[in-house]
Amino acid sequence: MAHPVRSDAEVLSVASEGVYHRLVLSARDAAPRVRPGHFATLAVGGPQSAMLLRRAFSIHRADVEAGTVELVVAERGEGTRELARARPGDRLDLIAPLGTPFPLPDGPVSALLVAADYGSAPLLALGEEIKRRGGQVGFILGAATADRLYGVEQARALTQDVLVVTEDGSAGLQGLVTDPLAQAVKAIDATVVHACGPMPMLREVSAIALGLGVRCHTAVEAAMACGVGICMTCVLPVVGEDGVSRFVRSCTDGPVFDGARVRWDDIGTVPPDLEGAAAMGGQG
Structure with a gap:
């Protein structure tokens, strides 16, 4: 269970990565509480804004020593466009961590991590934690086009078992992220699949994993x-x-x-x- 805190978080940096924006926020009280799979919410527009609802984002990673929380933002509407325009020194109303994270193994496991678009954001820290516990990981990262992939090089820094899939064939294999899933599970002898992405993808990932007798944990985008x-x-x-x-x-x-x-x-x-x-x- 998460124990969230509300912070007046300073923006330390904003970096464009493909079509996405990675925000690094100062959040010393929140950072030690974050586990892979937690999410955060940000208020947008200020107290006088008509944008009343907070925006939710998976937490990419947290650095306890630096006291930072990182979020990956895709511009989808007025609120996310405003966040993408944030600059160092700006302050954002942050609540984190929220939700129930991915379950972590007690010992070594072989895990396949599957994501579409920037659904990879929480999976990279999860992969690091699984490896820290003596396990091994493989990744399948997919998107419609190459510019919508996220975290490919970060994944390759963790393992040589990284498959890239794009629907238009502009990077890696052409097809859907679920196409090589069964083969990848067998290739690394995975005992668990962790996935993050849109509902149709998670549905297919879950069905394939169930058919193979492999446990599957899904982070839904709701x-x-x-x-x-x-x-x-x-x-x-x-x-x-x-x-x-x-x-x-x-x-x-x-x-x-x-x-x-x-x-x-x-x-x-x-x-x-x-x-x-x-x-x-x-x-x-």
Whole structure:
């Protein structure tokens, strides 16, 4: 469970990396609490802004000694464009860390880390931690085009087992990030898959891993209006340890879930067997 703190975080640097922007923020109270898979939220526009909702980002990495937290931002709308224009010395309202991180092994494991676009941001620190515990890692990094890849060189600094896949063939293999997944699992004898990216990709990754008998942990990309479990806009249907399906909040119960327990086909619906579904269906 995360123990978040709110910080008036100074922007130390902003670097363009492909189509993305990497922000390094001073956050001495938050940095020691961060684990791979945690996320952070930033307020945008200032107190008088019409942009009321905070923006959520996976934490790329945290440096306890430097007291910093790093985020990778893709420009998608007015709020993220404003963050991309931040300059050193600016101050941002940061809450971190939030959510449930990736589970870490007690000892050496062989793990395959799979990401689309900048979904690789939290996986690179995860790979470092797995290696620190004596394990080995491999990566599959994919995107539609080469400029939308993130962290390829960082991954190659960790392992020679890095596959790059782009839909247009502008870098690496041509195809989808899931195309070489089964072969990659077997190549490194992976016992666990960790994945971060859009829901359709995570659904396919989970299905392939399940078919191979490999555990799969997925960091979902869900729209989060509050980030702290109040608004219920980020719920997903998930099968609990007791076998009962319930809506759970991506921001507090996740964003990392056991891929075998997420009901991927039912996302966006209210399954009739979901606990409480009858009451939900009766609301006018």
